[in-house]
Amino acid sequence: MTESVARSRSLADEAAALDAADPLAGKRAEFDLDDAVAYFDGNSLGAPPKHVAQRLTEVVREQWGGRLIRSWNDGWWDAPQRIGDRIAPLVGAAAGQVVVADSTTVDLFKTLVAAVRANPGRDEILVDAGTFPTDGYVADQVARLTGHALRRVPVAELADAVSERTAAVLVNHVDYVSGRLHDMPSVTDAVQAAGAFAVWDLCHSVGAIPVRLDECAVDFAVGCTYKFLNGGPGSPAFVYVAQRHQAEFDQPLAGWAGHADPFAMEDGYRGSAGIARARAGTPDMLSMLALDAALDVWDGVDLAVLRAKGLALGDFFFQCLDELLPGAEVPTPRDHARGHQISVCDPGGQQTMDALHRQGVLGDFRPPDVLRFGLAPLYTTYGEVLRAVTTLHGLR
Numbered sequence: 554m555t556e557s558v559a560r561s562r563s564l565a566d567e568a569a570a571l572d573a574a575d576p577l578a579g580k581r582a583e584f585d586l587d588d589a590v591a592y593f594d595g596n597s598l599g600a601p602p603k604h605v606a607q608r609l610t611e612v613v614r615e616q617w618g619g620r621l622i623r624s625w626n627d628g629w630w631d632a633p634q635r636i637g638d639r640i641a642p643l644v645g646a647a648a649g650q651v652v653v654a655d656s657t658t659v660d661l662f663k664t665l666v667a668a669v670r671a672n673p674g675r676d677e678i679l680v681d682a683g684t685f686p687t688d689g690y691v692a693d694q695v696a697r698l699t700g701h702a703l704r705r706v707p708v709a710e711l712a713d714a715v716s717e718r719t720a721a722v723l724v725n726h727v728d729y730v731s732g733r734l735h736d737m738p739s740v741t742d743a744v745q746a747a748g749a750f751a752v753w754d755l756c757h758s759v760g761a762i763p764v765r766l767d768e769c770a771v772d773f774a775v776g777c778t779y780k781f782l783n784g785g786p787g788s789p790a791f792v793y794v795a796q797r798h799q800a801e802f803d804q805p806l807a808g809w810a811g812h813a814d815p816f817a818m819e820d821g822y823r824g825s826a827g828i829a830r831a832r833a834g835t836p837d838m839l840s841m842l843a844l845d846a847a848l849d850v851w852d853g854v855d856l857a858v859l860r861a862k863g864l865a866l867g868d869f870f871f872q873c874l875d876e877l878l879p880g881a882e883v884p885t886p887r888d889h890a891r892g893h894q895i896s897v898c899d900p901g902g903q904q905t906m907d908a909l910h911r912q913g914v915l916g917d918f919r920p921p922d923v924l925r926f927g928l929a930p931l932y933t934t935y936g937e938v939l940r941a942v943t944t945l946h947g948l949r
């Protein structure tokens with residue numbers, strides 16, 4: 554028996570013991586997952602909860618087909634706020650501060666413009682230098698439209714960079730390449746101490762770690778629902794506007810769905826009271842209701858348990874790398890300042906990921922050389938973690 558086979562055997566025993574003791578193990582059965590593949594892309598497209606297909610069939614047959622136009626009054630029109638209130642506990646927000654609408658990109662635009670408008674007399678916007686591209690593109694356009702300067706600043710330097718010139722700071726909670734978790738309390742405090750507003754992108758943290766928007770007194774946030782919330786491909790995003798900012802939330806896509814009295818068909822725009830003014834046009838009901846169904850899997854889930862498992866999966870990933878691929882370059886922090894993704898640098902890049910896919914290990918690749926492995930605590934197993942690292946080892 555070679556040394557690496559012996560190591561794999563003891564890791565296999567450990568994986569089996571960890572899976573047997575997993576308090577969330579029962580959750581995996583709620584998802585439509587093919588056990589022949591090991592799925593590590595829940596940080597890009599979450600897996601479908603099994604009951605979503607049936608629910609969507611009911612929506613199409615009974616709500617769209619049976620009730621026709623009446624469904625708008627039977628719950629469709631208010632669904633963005635109702636479903637926002639279902640997401641609220643997952644982001645540490647009291648009710649009435651989250652609404653589901655549009656895409657993350659569109660919501661970033663609405664929110665960043667509103668944040669800048671709420672903070673007049675300042676002439677710059679800061680954006681996290683490692684941001685997901687769409688945030689940077691949107692911030693650039695917002696700066697052009699509002700006449701602000703835009704500066705890209707590494708998150709570690711934001712506290713020193715923010716000043717009395719800064720209107721708003723756009724920052725990602727978890728870095729999409731490295732998986733690094735940025736410290737929401739200290740960054741928010743530093744931004745606000747300079748009189749600026751903090752806008753957080755939660756795409757890689759919602760549904761992965763407990764997010765504490767109210768506790769951190771965050772001003773604004775946006776996030777997507779198709780990753781760890783499993784809402785389905787292209788499911789609508791959400792916007793959080795702290796209660797204290799809602800009356801002044803002056804967003805640029807002032808459409809009829811955010812109007813105070815949409816069906817009065819008034820000529821002039823009057824923003825709705827509360828979070829509904831972050832809406833723009835007619836909500837995409839099929840995606841919205843698929844998300845609504847998908848959120849059922851969170852019933853009874855303790856976010857502290859979810860976080861503990863996500864970290865334990867990551868720790869086990871590191872242990873497997875240490876034993877099977879010592880020396881692998883890993884940009885993800887080993888300490889727990891990370892979300893639920895492990896990134897491994899690999900010179901083969903996309904080709905290595907393609908080879909992993911052929912062997913049933915589904916992660917993804919981000920340039921220049923990063924293989925990403927998302928760990929979704931509701932369904933990822935320790936056995937799959939070992940399979941990913943063993944398969945990668947076999948390719949080297």
Ligand SMILES: Cc1ncc(COP(=O)(O)O)c(C=O)c1O
Pocket residue numbers: 597656657658659685687688725729754756757777790
């Ligand atoms: C951090 C972050 N922001 C935004 C987006 C994408 O925005 P949208 O949902 O509009 O495509 C992603 C997509 O992966 C992301 O990771």
